[in-house]
Amino acid sequence: MLMCLASVPVSAQDLTAQRQAELRNLVVQDCGSCHGMTLKGGLGSALRPSDLDGVDASTIAQIVLDGVPGKPMPPWRGLLSDADALWIAIALKAGDLK
Amino acid sequence: MKPLRLVAFMIALTAFSIAAAAQSQLRGTGDLGVIVERANGSVCIVDTSARSVLSCVEGLGDLSHASAVFSRDQRYAYVFGRDGGLTKVDLLEQRIVKRVLQAGNSIGGAISDDGQLIAVSNYKPGGIKVFDAGSLNQIADIPATYGADGERSKTVGLVDAPGRRFIFTLYDAGEVWMADFAEPGAPKITKFGRAGELPYDALITGDGRHYIAGLFGEDGLAHIDLWDDVPKIDRILDGYGKGEEKLPVYKMPHLEGWALAGGKFILPAVGRSELLALDASTFKPAGRISVHGQPVFAIARPDGRQVWVNFAHPLNDTIQVVDVPTLKVVHQFKPGPAILHMEFTPRGHEVWVSVRDANKVEIYDARTFEKRGELALRKPSGVFFAARANRIGL
Numbered sequence: 001m002l003m004c005l006a007s008v009p010v011s012a013q014d015l016t017a018q019r020q021a022e023l024r025n026l027v028v029q030d031c032g033s034c035h036g037m038t039l040k041g042g043l044g045s046a047l048r049p050s051d052l053d054g055v056d057a058s059t060i061a062q063i064v065l066d067g068v069p070g071k072p073m074p075p076w077r078g079l080l081s082d083a084d085a086l087w088i089a090i091a092l093k094a095g096d097l098k
Numbered sequence: 099m100k101p102l103r104l105v106a107f108m109i110a111l112t113a114f115s116i117a118a119a120a121q122s123q124l125r126g127t128g129d130l131g132v133i134v135e136r137a138n139g140s141v142c143i144v145d146t147s148a149r150s151v152l153s154c155v156e157g158l159g160d161l162s163h164a165s166a167v168f169s170r171d172q173r174y175a176y177v178f179g180r181d182g183g184l185t186k187v188d189l190l191e192q193r194i195v196k197r198v199l200q201a202g203n204s205i206g207g208a209i210s211d212d213g214q215l216i217a218v219s220n221y222k223p224g225g226i227k228v229f230d231a232g233s234l235n236q237i238a239d240i241p242a243t244y245g246a247d248g249e250r251s252k253t254v255g256l257v258d259a260p261g262r263r264f265i266f267t268l269y270d271a272g273e274v275w276m277a278d279f280a281e282p283g284a285p286k287i288t289k290f291g292r293a294g295e296l297p298y299d300a301l302i303t304g305d306g307r308h309y310i311a312g313l314f315g316e317d318g319l320a321h322i323d324l325w326d327d328v329p330k331i332d333r334i335l336d337g338y339g340k341g342e343e344k345l346p347v348y349k350m351p352h353l354e355g356w357a358l359a360g361g362k363f364i365l366p367a368v369g370r371s372e373l374l375a376l377d378a379s380t381f382k383p384a385g386r387i388s389v390h391g392q393p394v395f396a397i398a399r400p401d402g403r404q405v406w407v408n409f410a411h412p413l414n415d416t417i418q419v420v421d422v423p424t425l426k427v428v429h430q431f432k433p434g435p436a437i438l439h440m441e442f443t444p445r446g447h448e449v450w451v452s453v454r455d456a457n458k459v460e461i462y463d464a465r466t467f468e469k470r471g472e473l474a475l476r477k478p479s480g481v482f483f484a485a486r487a488n489r490i491g492l
Contacts, residue, residue: 025455026411028137029136029137029436029454029455029477030348030349030411030436032162033162033163033349033350034350036160036162036180036181036203037136037137037160037161037162037180038160038162038180038181040160040180040181040202040203041203041221041222042162042163042180042203042205042221043205043221043252043254043269043298043350067346070315071296072296072298072314072347072350074346074347074348075346076346076348078346079348079411079412
């Protein structure tokens with residue numbers, strides 16, 4: 001059972017409250033430089049729940065980790081873990097990061 | 099004293115005390131400035147002589163990536179917000195004079211050399227709009243359309259050029275345009291043609307001669323010499339990073355504030371932990387300076403001898419100071435988390451540094467590097483001093 005749990009993708013809920021606060025600040029302040037602090041978009045695309053409709057959280061997390069080749073969106077892997085990226089993706093879709 | 103005389107005396111006395119009060123409040127604005135509190139939608143008016151905050155003005159909307167220009171008399175700041183807001187702030191009365199929501203999404207603006215026109219660079223809908231600096235009434239709408247479908251391009255790198263002209267770059271189209279308002283009526287639009295892939299910012303040199311756009315999608319910059327009879331785009335620093343792997347860019351560099359000293363320009367490289375030196379007369383490479391991280395701003399002290407540099411996330415807690423003649427880092431320190439901007443006093447005796455995540459602005463002696471003061475502000479970002487009113491391109 002334990003083995004089985006360990007192989008399940010890391011849940012975003014595993015993040016500490018402190019890490020969640022750090023990520024919240026990162027998204028609003030640093031991602032906000034390109035995507036807007038209210039996530040209405042800028043040089044980068046808009047990231048409100050309505051803008052992300054139809055894109056699942058794991059796809060968003062993948063874009064966060066790998067970036068968009070040829071575009072200014074950088075790969076955040078190395079600064080953000082898989083769990084960080086998934087937490088951000090879920091929070092974006094829920095409109096939880098304004 | 100007869101009643102009528104008494105009344106006259108009282109009126110005179112009141113008038114005198116009002117005049118006296120006004121007298122004591124008279125002041126110039128040449129040493130004032132504004133600091134953007136990006137999270138609160140407010141700008142704080144600061145006194146750079148007293149190193150103090152006079153007042154914070156609220157209600158300016160989404161101020162992520164906000165910037166400001168100043169009226170010629172240095173009384174008014176025009177603040178450009180992310181949400182398309184253009185707000186005119188009175189530095190003396192410390193209040194909003196007028197605010198218009200002129201687009202859905204904007205990135206910055208410029209004021210014409212005669213102080214009469216305010217131009218705003220827009221992402222959505224793409225293009226620029228131009229307003230009367232007094233009333234903020236719209237004077238011109240220039241959609242930056244391109245391609246067969248007439249799509250509107252996001253615009254970046256909007257600057258003023260001498261002669262009631264504005265120059266700007268089309269991010270999506272990769273072109274540079276100029277809007278000339280010298281004659282009454284509709285502006286004359288000049289399209290300089292293709293700059294390159296994904297131009298992300300631009301600047302005009304302090305003499306109003308050279309317009310230079312940085313490219314995100316290619317190694318190199320697009321350059322226009324406005325003194326040419328028929329100005330055209332040429333490429334400078336072409337392929338300066340060819341063959342080297344770029345680092346991920348966590349924050350786009352800004353080109354404003356290029357240092358010019360000893361015949362060299364110093365500017366941030368894209369995707370590299372380097373500054374690039376450029377010969378100011380030939381625009382040929384003149385050296386590289388290895389620095390702490392990817393530079394965001396490389397801002398010259400007004401005398402041009404040194405350049406102060408801040409860095410992209412996650413190395414954004416550090417400032418390095420580069421000596422221009424030797425191209426060496428001569429000082430490094432860590433004011434705190436998320437250093438977003440640096441602004442020198444007009445003749446460079448002090449420099450103000452916004453430290454966003456420490457909720458403070460620090461003030462340093464720009465020669466000895468000693469700390470001179472600190473102000474508590476909420477998530478401060480851009481620092482803009484009124485003396486910008488007197489400079490081309492700022």
